[in-house]
Amino acid sequence: MLELKDIYAARDRIASFIHRTPIFASEQLSKRTGQQVYFKGEHLQKTGSFKIRGATNKILQVQEEGAQLVTAASSGNHGQAVAYIANRLGLQSIIAVPEDANPSKVSAIQAYGGKVEFFGTTSAERLPAAQDLAAGNNGVYIPPYDDPFILAGQGTVGLEILEQLPDTDVIVVPIGGGGLSSGILRAVKEVKPSVRVIGVEPAAANDTYLSVQAGEITPISQANTIADGLRASQPGDLTFPLIQKYIDDVVLVEEHEIREACAFMLERTKQLVEPSGAVTVAALLFNKIQIQNEKVVCVLSGGNADIRQISSIIKQ
Ligand SMILES: *Cc1c(COP(=O)(O)O)cnc(C)c1O
Numbered sequence: 001m002l003e004l005k006d007i008y009a010a011r012d013r014i015a016s017f018i019h020r021t022p023i024f025a026s027e028q029l030s031k032r033t034g035q036q037v038y039f040k041g042e043h044l045q046k047t048g049s050f051k052i053r054g055a056t057n058k059i060l061q062v063q064e065e066g067a068q069l070v071t072a073a074s075s076g077n078h079g080q081a082v083a084y085i086a087n088r089l090g091l092q093s094i095i096a097v098p099e100d101a102n103p104s105k106v107s108a109i110q111a112y113g114g115k116v117e118f119f120g121t122t123s124a125e126r127l128p129a130a131q132d133l134a135a136g137n138n139g140v141y142i143p144p145y146d147d148p149f150i151l152a153g154q155g156t157v158g159l160e161i162l163e164q165l166p167d168t169d170v171i172v173v174p175i176g177g178g179g180l181s182s183g184i185l186r187a188v189k190e191v192k193p194s195v196r197v198i199g200v201e202p203a204a205a206n207d208t209y210l211s212v213q214a215g216e217i218t219p220i221s222q223a224n225t226i227a228d229g230l231r232a233s234q235p236g237d238l239t240f241p242l243i244q245k246y247i248d249d250v251v252l253v254e255e256h257e258i259r260e261a262c263a264f265m266l267e268r269t270k271q272l273v274e275p276s277g278a279v280t281v282a283a284l285l286f287n288k289i290q291i292q293n294e295k296v297v298c299v300l301s302g303g304n305a306d307i308r309q310i311s312s313i314i315k316q
Helices: 004-014 027-033 051-064 077-088 103-111 123-136 148-164 179-191 207-214 239-246 255-269 275-285 307-315
Strands: 023-025 036-041 069-073 092-097 115-118 170-174 196-202 249-253 295-300
Touching (some): 004 051, 004 179, 023 148, 051 077, 069 077, 069 123, 077 103, 092 103, 179 196, 179 239, 196 275, 207 239, 207 249, 249 255, 255 275, 255 307
Parallel strands (some): 170 196
Antiparallel strands (some): 023 036
16 A cells, blocks of 8 residues: 655656646735635646656656556646656556547657557557557566556645645645545655545546545446546556545536636736646635635646647636
8 A cells, every 4th residue: 555655755756757736825816815825837847747757657657567558548737747757767668548539639749759559449449458558579668657656646736835834734635546646645645644635626527536435336337527637447456445535525627617717827927727726726716625724736737738728718
């Protein structure tokens, strides 16, 4: 299982490969909400999202074990992170993406040095393809969240928040497959248990919300949300027990609330945050969280919105 010492070890191991991203106060959002709101800026992270943390910790591990090639199944932030760090460490990478993948995301992966292979349109097709590619090329498949080394890497976000803002009262974090949230929970609830951690999901992809309510992993059949990093159909076997044990609450945001949060960030704070990262801002803007003039840190998990998406958000 994931231990606090694994998260500290991940922090030392990945330190020279990633940014220690800033925490900054938001006067605008504080005024709007009556809270003391801060942002943890993982949209400013290398490759544009926190995914580089887990990917780096995992790939350094498999490299120590002798791997020379890694694979992943993701056209999004995980695929970019794996391609970037593999290249930087001198490993080859093959990233399985859907046939209808966004061309700008495909070229980002290629620019980071990843080889792209197209497979079907669903993750049910892509995932086994990436595993087969690993097996057939003497490589290692790098999962997006359900792996102890990935969780330890993502948990370093939690350690950094407590160091940068020791009197944090509440941390608000997006939930997709649950790697980021469960890593942060493991770190924070051990180092400073009084800090409350609130998870945010799109109402259109509420698998973790339903799972926490039901007390068991509860898959959803579709996840039609603009927040493409949060489209997991169920929490993971490793992530769910941690979320279930530690999370204080999971709240839901609507699609129009996510769009408004993106626009708010751009217009008021000059920060480009992708929809998956802006759900935490949406939760505050639309009063989904019960808090009383406390120090709240919203994790801005990524900034990889493509230009067309931004213009459609601005137009609305
Ligand atoms: C992957 C991702 C998430 C969700 O992280 P999980 O570990 O899958 O819960 C949130 N935001 C962004 C920007 C992501 O890329």
